[in-house]
Amino acid sequence: MFNVRSGLLAALSLALSSAVALADPVKVGFIATLSGPSAPLGVHMRDGFLLAVKELGGKLGGQPTDVIVVDDELKPDVAVSKVKGLLDRDKVDVVAGVVFSNVMMAVSKPVFENETFLISGNAGPSPLAGKGCSPYFFAASYQNDQNHEVMGKYAQDQGYKRVVLMTPNYQAGKDAMAGFKRAYKGEVVEEIFTPLGQLDFSAELAKIQAVKPDALFTFMPGGMGVNLVKQYAQAGLSGKLPFLSAFTIDETTLPATQDAALGLLSGADWTPNIDTPENKAFVAAFEKEYGVVPSLYAAQGYDAAKMIDGALKATGGKVSDKEAFRKALASTPFKSVRGDFSMGRNGFPVQDFYVVKAVKRADGKFETQTVQKVFTKAVDAYATDCALK
Numbered sequence: 001m002f003n004v005r006s007g008l009l010a011a012l013s014l015a016l017s018s019a020v021a022l023a024d025p026v027k028v029g030f031i032a033t034l035s036g037p038s039a040p041l042g043v044h045m046r047d048g049f050l051l052a053v054k055e056l057g058g059k060l061g062g063q064p065t066d067v068i069v070v071d072d073e074l075k076p077d078v079a080v081s082k083v084k085g086l087l088d089r090d091k092v093d094v095v096a097g098v099v100f101s102n103v104m105m106a107v108s109k110p111v112f113e114n115e116t117f118l119i120s121g122n123a124g125p126s127p128l129a130g131k132g133c134s135p136y137f138f139a140a141s142y143q144n145d146q147n148h149e150v151m152g153k154y155a156q157d158q159g160y161k162r163v164v165l166m167t168p169n170y171q172a173g174k175d176a177m178a179g180f181k182r183a184y185k186g187e188v189v190e191e192i193f194t195p196l197g198q199l200d201f202s203a204e205l206a207k208i209q210a211v212k213p214d215a216l217f218t219f220m221p222g223g224m225g226v227n228l229v230k231q232y233a234q235a236g237l238s239g240k241l242p243f244l245s246a247f248t249i250d251e252t253t254l255p256a257t258q259d260a261a262l263g264l265l266s267g268a269d270w271t272p273n274i275d276t277p278e279n280k281a282f283v284a285a286f287e288k289e290y291g292v293v294p295s296l297y298a299a300q301g302y303d304a305a306k307m308i309d310g311a312l313k314a315t316g317g318k319v320s321d322k323e324a325f326r327k328a329l330a331s332t333p334f335k336s337v338r339g340d341f342s343m344g345r346n347g348f349p350v351q352d353f354y355v356v357k358a359v360k361r362a363d364g365k366f367e368t369q370t371v372q373k374v375f376t377k378a379v380d381a382y383a384t385d386c387a388l389k
Contacts, residue, residue, distance in 0.1 A: 029086030034071035037223025048301030061312020076106035130382035140304035143380035145179030150267030152183030169193035251295035254366035346386035
């Protein structure tokens with residue numbers, strides 16, 4: 001049987017099987033940002049995860065599964081409180097999800113201290129990839145820097161001499177700048193950090209126009225990205241100042257930005273048009289189930305569930321043998337919608353990365369599509385600092 005305990009998910013609850021379960025269910029505590037301007041990211045990730053569980057008959061690893069969904073509200077202290085509830089009260093076997101890296105850094109400590117596995121559906125902060133890597137952490141997503149490295153490489157290849165960088169002032173924003181600068185060798189004219197959740201960028205856009213860069217690189221997920229893209233167009237910068245980004249223009253923001261984002265470029269590890277059988281099936285199923293085009297958050301949530309399912313199958317449905325479960329997760333025991341996908345020793349994926357572009361489909365819906373592959377089977381920059389074998 002498959003139970004989803006969340007007020008937000010009443011409409012998604014699966015019917016209970018009439019069969020009597022012969023074993024205690026596997027419990028997954030799923031934490032995501034499900035309220036506020038950034039809620040679409042968490043909703044996509046949650047919906048991708050639940051779609052995979054539904055396709056697996058409401059089970060993971062062949063075991064009855066109980067998914068307990070909680071909203072972290074994009075508040076680290078709230079997230080810690082709710083995760084402790086999942087660990088202490090609900091006795092979950094696995095914690096999954098987490099959109100934002102400040103939340104991930106907050107919840108990882110109690111999860112690891114409890115010797116519980118944490119499967120990221122999005123956040124991939126650099127401290128968990130290097131010296132702070134943990135045998136209990138695995139990412140079904142990426143290491144934060146990597147999608148931004150794509151744009152740094154693209155800016156370098158395009159010959160942009162002077163670039164402005166703008167990100168929110170938190171862990172993922174710092175990782176974004178580090179990733180871009182790792183691949184870009186030109187002049188960074190300005191590094192602009194904004195408060196996380198800022199929605200008015202008029203002052204920043206005026207400052208950017210004043211220094212006259214060759215391009216702008218930005219990371220502004222969720223509602224921040226929606227407002228930035230609209231204000232960028234309103235400022236008359238569309239077609240004049242190249243707009244390079246990651247996690248700013250995707251299937252969570254395109255329904256709101258629509259034509260204002262067309263043609264804008266991003267770095268990404270996934271798009272709906274990646275040509276694998278698994279991806280085609282996933283995209284079709286997601287659109288049928290939810291009526292919207294899936295984002296990379298949805299794809300990563302879907303893969304996170306498949307990863308847990310594969311590891312449980314390899315261990316006979318048990319998480320209690322932690323070393324066996326860890327080895328099973330590390331073996332990448334599933335077929336990713338992204339195609340080539342394996343796990344590095346630090347628990348982060350080895351995968352391909354792309355420059356992608358926002359387009360309007362023939363049916364009127366908006367999505368991102370691959371323009372070119374930039375990195376093949378890329379290993380993150382911090383993996384060599386991880387002492388795990």
